[in-house]
Amino acid sequence: MKKLLAVLLSAALLGGTFSGCATSVSPSASSQPQGASSSEAGSQSDSGGKVTLKLFTGKIETIDVMNEIINDFNSSQDKITVEQEYQKDASNIIKIKFASGEVPDIMTTYEQGYVDQGKYLDLSDQTDWWSRLSAAMKADCTDVKTGKQYRVCTNMTMAGFFYNKDIFSELGLKQATTWEEFEKNLETIKQKKPGVTPWFIFGKEAWSLGHLIEFIPHGYIKQTLGTVDARKAMLDNDKEKLNFGAADGPMAVFAKDLLELKSKGLINSDALTATNDNCVQDFVTGKAAMFSNGMWVLSSLTDADPNIVSKIGFAPYPSYMPKSKPVILSAEDSGYSISATTKHKAEAIEFLNYLFKPENQKKYSEAAGAPSAFTDVQADWAPALLANEVTTALKSAVNIDFTNEKPAGFSGDDAGRMVQDLLGGKYTPETFATAYQKAWDDGMK
Numbered sequence: 001m002k003k004l005l006a007v008l009l010s011a012a013l014l015g016g017t018f019s020g021c022a023t024s025v026s027p028s029a030s031s032q033p034q035g036a037s038s039s040e041a042g043s044q045s046d047s048g049g050k051v052t053l054k055l056f057t058g059k060i061e062t063i064d065v066m067n068e069i070i071n072d073f074n075s076s077q078d079k080i081t082v083e084q085e086y087q088k089d090a091s092n093i094i095k096i097k098f099a100s101g102e103v104p105d106i107m108t109t110y111e112q113g114y115v116d117q118g119k120y121l122d123l124s125d126q127t128d129w130w131s132r133l134s135a136a137m138k139a140d141c142t143d144v145k146t147g148k149q150y151r152v153c154t155n156m157t158m159a160g161f162f163y164n165k166d167i168f169s170e171l172g173l174k175q176a177t178t179w180e181e182f183e184k185n186l187e188t189i190k191q192k193k194p195g196v197t198p199w200f201i202f203g204k205e206a207w208s209l210g211h212l213i214e215f216i217p218h219g220y221i222k223q224t225l226g227t228v229d230a231r232k233a234m235l236d237n238d239k240e241k242l243n244f245g246a247a248d249g250p251m252a253v254f255a256k257d258l259l260e261l262k263s264k265g266l267i268n269s270d271a272l273t274a275t276n277d278n279c280v281q282d283f284v285t286g287k288a289a290m291f292s293n294g295m296w297v298l299s300s301l302t303d304a305d306p307n308i309v310s311k312i313g314f315a316p317y318p319s320y321m322p323k324s325k326p327v328i329l330s331a332e333d334s335g336y337s338i339s340a341t342t343k344h345k346a347e348a349i350e351f352l353n354y355l356f357k358p359e360n361q362k363k364y365s366e367a368a369g370a371p372s373a374f375t376d377v378q379a380d381w382a383p384a385l386l387a388n389e390v391t392t393a394l395k396s397a398v399n400i401d402f403t404n405e406k407p408a409g410f411s412g413d414d415a416g417r418m419v420q421d422l423l424g425g426k427y428t429p430e431t432f433a434t435a436y437q438k439a440w441d442d443g444m445k
Contacts (some may be wrong), residue, residue, distance in 0.1 A: 006201060050079060053080060053081070053347055053351060054085060056085050056087070057086055057108040058090025062296075065364055065368070082351055093359055095411075097409075105342040105348050106351070106352070107335070107337055108337075110337055112235065113409065117408070119339065119340055120151065121345065122149070129152050132332070137153055144405070153332035153334055154334045156331065157294050160316050161316070162292075162293060163289060164289050164290070164313070166282070167289045168313060171192055175315040177319065183266070186199055186289075195266070196286065198267070200282055200329070202276050203420055203423060205276055205416075209416035209420060213254070213290070213412070215317050215329055216327075217250035217253075218400075218403050235405045237308075245437030255427065259429065280300045280301055298382060301370070309385060310385060314389040316393055330399040332401070334364070358374065362378070366380055369381055409443030409444070410443025415436070
């Protein structure tokens with residue numbers, strides 16, 4: 001364990017040399033004694049007798065609205081101060097926090113492995129929350145193994161391909177349902193609009209490439225096996241059903257298709273260094289025709305250009321394996337868990353009760369661009385034109401959820417870094433598939 005901790009701490013120090021890896025957002029930050037861990041600082045009361053709660057998140061899109069809600073909560077009473085910490089590489093930073101004992105009281109990171117290790121508080125008894133949540137979202141928050149809830153989501157979200165409707169209309173293109181149609185669309189855009197990137201990939205941010213794994217190869221597995229059986233297969237690491245390492249399996253075919261698009265110049269040449277901000281700017285200025293993302297990007301698009309809404313199309317991911325169908329993410333979003341070791345369970349629940357108030361959730365949903373999971377919250381989360389696009393897309397494809405059953409030792413960001421290496425030339429499709437299988441196996445240990 002000491003050896004593992006040393007490795008993780010070394011990784012944290014190295015990670016600190018990269019931009020975005022040490023970003024902290026504390027709306028009411030109190031000074032922390034030098035040498036004290038965040039968990040120790042969080043368990044202390046300041047001179048006014050207040051309890052300080054640490055909230056840890058990887059959701060950059062909601063930092064501002066959460067700060068607003070947190071500041072309102074902190075001002076509404078004199079017992080609790082909540083501090084928000086954002087980390088760009090949250091799914092890996094949380095590993096270090098768990099290993100070092102610097103565990104936040106509340107967190108938005110969630111992995112099945114940590115459920116199995118007892119890292120999260122059982123929230124099944126919070127009946128006031130569950131009575132307000134839609135049945136589908138409660139099911140998505142329910143652990144397959146135990147039937148209990150260790151997190152509560154506040155929203156649902158969708159992910160697919162955003163595309164420029166003006167470009168598609170001008171070129172006479174239709175939404176692709178197969179990978180062959182998808183590639184032909186990209187080729188047409190490249191040929192007839194040489195100044196436009198057909199598919200913009202912002203691969204500097206590993207999570208975005210991890211999402212491609214989530215939605216394309218994992219999406220194929222989920223539609224083939226069904227939601228529950230896919231979850232069980234991932235939990236059991238059923239190699240025969242998952243088929244990760246096979247030369248003709250979902251990982252190898254995904255890798256082959258992606259490398260082919262790169263070789264044909266159908267994705268941006270700077271895919272490994274481009275950021276989400278670069279993608280947003282190129283899309284709103286008409287320099288990018290398509291990109292993959294979730295509804296959480298909507299606020300960034302409209303901030304960059306309030307008039308962009310009329311140009312936004314939304315489509316499922318096309319089928320890419322034999323006898324498969326298009327898929328689209330329709331899943332829980334903004335999930336909150338409480339640490340099983342927190343000394344302030346009552347205070348954490350009090351803050352979440354405040355966060356979950358209908359008026360706060362309306363504000364949050366509209367800022368996040370995501371429908372509320374609470375049945376008593378009515379929010380204008382998207383302009384009607386785009387909401388209709390999303391509704392149509394959901395009806396045209398197999399709806400899938402997030403892969404929460406992946407190993408605790410192999411995060412979505414880890415998978416994204418493997419795709420970075422694939423685009424960087426480290427792997428062939430076959431070696432990518434076998435390396436992915438090994439990383440998955442090792443993450444189970």
